[in-house]
Amino acid sequence: MQVIGIVAEYNPFHTGHAYQIARTRQSLGGECAVVAVMSGNWVQQADCAIADKWLRARLALMGGVDLVLELPTVWATASAEGFARGAISLLERSGVVDVLSFGSEGGEVDKLAEVAACLNTPAYQQAVAARAGSGLPFAVCRQQAVEELLGSEYGALLSRPNNNLGIEYIRSLRAGNSSIRPMTVLRQGADHNALLGSADHENRPPFVSATQIRMDLMEGNWDRAQPYLVPGGRAVLEGSLVGLPGLRRVERAVLAKLRTMGAENWAKLPDSGQAEGLPQRLERAGKQCTDLKDFFDRAKTKRYTHARLRRLVLWAYLGITTQDIPHSPPYLRVLGFNARGQELLRQMKDCARLPVLTKPAHARQLSEKGQRLFELEARCTDLYDLCFETILPPGREWTTGPVRMLEEER
Known part of the structure; x- marks a missing residue:
């Protein structure tokens, strides 16, 4: 199978x-x-x-x-x-x-594979570098570079x-x-x-x-x-007793974080744009804004997309820095399985190349890198749980096991 x-x-x-x-x-x-x-x-x-x-x-x-x-x-x-x-x-x-x-x-994997191959060539790197000073977002420069090398049909795929x-x-x-x-x-x-x-x-x-x-x-x-x-x-x-979460419920907490961040703090975040002077711009926006829309209006430019700025704000709220991101995942965390998934887990005991966590307690047996990432995930869950109308107690990451949907339990 x-x-x-x-x-x-x-x-x-x-x-x-x-x-x-x-x-x-x-x-x-x-x-x-x-x-x-x-x-x-x-x-x-x-x-x-x-x-x-x-x-x-x-x-x-x-x-x-x-x-x-x-x-x-x-x-x-x-x-x-x-x-x-x-x-x-x-x-x-x-x-x-x-x-x-x-x-x-x-819907055509071969064409997508051609673009993927193009993105790894020196010619592509040169074409993107030639557009670096245009002030355009990276995604636009990327698409233009592929259009130059492969034609408009392939470049359009990236849109x-x-x-x-x-x-x-x-x-x-x-x-x-x-x-x-x-x-x-x-x-x-x-x-x-x-x-x-x-x-x-x-x-x-x-x-x-x-x-x-x-x-x-x-x-x-x-x-x-x-x-x-x-x-x-x-x-x-x-049936969820706490309803649906919304980021709006923690907006003041996010603003409190933004108001306390200097350029040196923004520079520690992933994709911070330090070489482009973005941290200084973000510091000014954070210390002047009255809500998140105001922050984005002050920070955005043609070069910095709204999606990128949103990610930076979220990372600031969650406290995720570049140093927190391992080169690759250090474990496989199981969130749920059925009977066939349980059989896959049995196979993974022999062939998986990472520790498989089927209980939160297993995280305490991980390497130092794995434990740090799991603890960060626990913090992210605690901050997520503030987004519900009824605030949940902290620590769910350490007490919640995988969802089991086995035939004998239905």
């Missing part, structure tokens, strides 16, 4: 994710096990996840995933390159994954978020000389982050974006969201 690896946020798991799994299994000729590397409580858009990682792992298991592993926050909140590097390292070191499946707007992630997955596989084979499923329905217009609510398409589902959930429109959740998913989400 082949094992499929998927990288996802599942924020939350929806019908588009189920479609990807079904199409991948169909393409590979039948039943396959699915291992998902899933972002924890904080996601790449520099926001808190719509539900905690254990609840989202449960929804993923209900939707067809067999084993859920955690992508730690330091990679889950990074740019596409860092996000991909951390996730692919975990899939590779699990020792059980044969095929990487990802969704894309292009779509799922294509972009897929290209970074392929680059990471190649950088590690991985035997995992990449494949892609053509994305169906709404674009990434797309929201429905007023007329669309009357005749909703078969797939909508996770952004739309989150908006519906946060606004209490459960009937709108329900058709796009895994069967039984609404009951699981509504």
Whole structure:
């Protein structure tokens, strides 16, 4: 039986994710096990996840995933390159994954692989360097460089978020000389982050974006969201006693952090733009702003994208510095499994190239690097738990085990 690896946020798991799994299994000729590397409580858009990682792992298991592993926050909140590097390292070191499946707007893995190869050439580096002084965001310079080398069709692939992630997955596989084979499923329905217009609510398409589902959930429109959740998913989400989290509930705490940060503190964060003078700009914005919108308005320029600034603010709140990020993940944290996932875990005892944590207590047996990262993750969970209307007691990271969905326990 082949094992499929998927990288996802599942924020939350929806019908588009189920479609990807079904199409991948169909393409590979039948039943396959699915291992998902899933972002924890904080996601790449520099926001808190719509539900905690254990609840989202449960929804993923209900939707067809067999084993859920955690992508730690330091990679889950990074740019596409860092996000991909951390996730692919975990899939590779699990020792059980044969095929990487990802969704894309292009749907042709060979073309994405050509772009991935181009990004590793000296010619590409020279083309990007020639645009470095233009003041344009790096993503724009990157796309222009690929258009120059491969043509507009290939450059345009980088303008779509799922294509972009897929290209970074392929680059990471190649950088590690991985035997995992990449494949892609053509994305169906709404674009990434797309929201429905007023007329669309009357005749909703078969797939909508996770952004739309989150908006519906946060606004209490459960009937709108329900058709796009895994069967039984609404009951699981509504059954949460503490409701849905929102970053707005910790905005004052974030502002308090920003007001106390000097340029030297900003410079310690990942992707701080120290060579470009960004820390000084961020210090001024932090000491002058009255809310987060005001901060972003003061800090943004054509060069510094809103996404980059949001990540920097989140890292400041969480206290994540460049020194906190290991070169690669030091452990495999299990968030949930079913019976087939349990069999995969048995195999991983022999073939995984990292310690496998099936209980929080196992973290105390890790190397010093692993213990530091787990303790950082515990802090990130404690800060996430401030985003609920009812604040949860600290320490959940050390007391919550994986979700188990075994036949005999159903």
